[in-house]
Amino acid sequence: MTTRYLSLRHWLRVLVPSTCALCGGGCDDVVCDACRGAYAARRPMCCGQCANPLPGAATATTVCGACLSNPPAFDATVAAVDYAIPLDQLVLQLKFGARLALAPWFARQIRDAVLARPGLPLPDLLCPVPLGPARLVERGFNQALEIARPLAAALGVPCHPALALRTLDTPAQSGVAPSVRAKNVRGAFAIEDPDLVAGSHVGLVDDVMTSGHTLGELAATCKRFGAARVTNLVFARTPPHP
Numbered sequence: 001m002t003t004r005y006l007s008l009r010h011w012l013r014v015l016v017p018s019t020c021a022l023c024g025g026g027c028d029d030v031v032c033d034a035c036r037g038a039y040a041a042r043r044p045m046c047c048g049q050c051a052n053p054l055p056g057a058a059t060a061t062t063v064c065g066a067c068l069s070n071p072p073a074f075d076a077t078v079a080a081v082d083y084a085i086p087l088d089q090l091v092l093q094l095k096f097g098a099r100l101a102l103a104p105w106f107a108r109q110i111r112d113a114v115l116a117r118p119g120l121p122l123p124d125l126l127c128p129v130p131l132g133p134a135r136l137v138e139r140g141f142n143q144a145l146e147i148a149r150p151l152a153a154a155l156g157v158p159c160h161p162a163l164a165l166r167t168l169d170t171p172a173q174s175g176v177a178p179s180v181r182a183k184n185v186r187g188a189f190a191i192e193d194p195d196l197v198a199g200s201h202v203g204l205v206d207d208v209m210t211s212g213h214t215l216g217e218l219a220a221t222c223k224r225f226g227a228a229r230v231t232n233l234v235f236a237r238t239p240p241h242p
Contacts, residue, residue, distance in 0.1 A: 051077035073220035079237035080109035103146035123203030198226035
């Protein structure tokens with residue numbers, strides 16, 4: 001069975017060769033090894049809670065001043081890469097170009113980032129950040145769910161696609177001024193099955209974390225329903241503006 005499967009994969013690669021989504025070169029995956037090594041190498045040391053960059057002397061458990069002074073509802077954040085050129089194009093290809101083959105690759109990068117954090121407890125379950133009904137109809141899929149499914153398989157934890165619901169169809173955060181992003185998502189989420197959340201370590205999955213307000217609001221919702229811990233698992237983290 002294994003030999004037959006490997007042979008099938010080999011002939012699929014011959015008949016339908018893959019090209020790297022970044023450089024266009026031939027490869028066996030959606031991103032070639034060279035581009036992964038050049039652009040998706042491990043991020044510099046970051047705050048263990050919000051994943052923003054920290055000075056070189058920091059450790060994986062160091063918490064930044066902003067999180068100490070104004071603690072977010074989530075307890076930890078793991079981000080695989082910085083949201084920067086050229087990796088930002090991969091996010092756009094997935095989200096707006098429906099290149100769904102990128103989602104499992106994003107999931108593998110998140111898995112590797114999780115495993116690179118020794119001592120970081122794995123969530124009991126994964127919850128993709130939900131889209132509002134109108135945006136889901138417009139896009140046809142939820143990119144967070146497309147990432148969460150293979151990530152759950154890679155980490156060996158269950159994924160609950162409809163655990164969180166978006167009860168307010170809010171404007172996209174990217175189109176809202178930073179000063180009102182927290183207000184834009186306030187009260188936007190509900191939990192479908194509170195019994196799953198109570199006492200659990202919930203992993204929130206999304207493609208990009210920018211200001212953190214969306215994940216913070218969803219984490220706060222989980223905490224209101226008794227979540228013991230909330231960890232954000234995202235592909236890309238937008239670096240703070242100077």
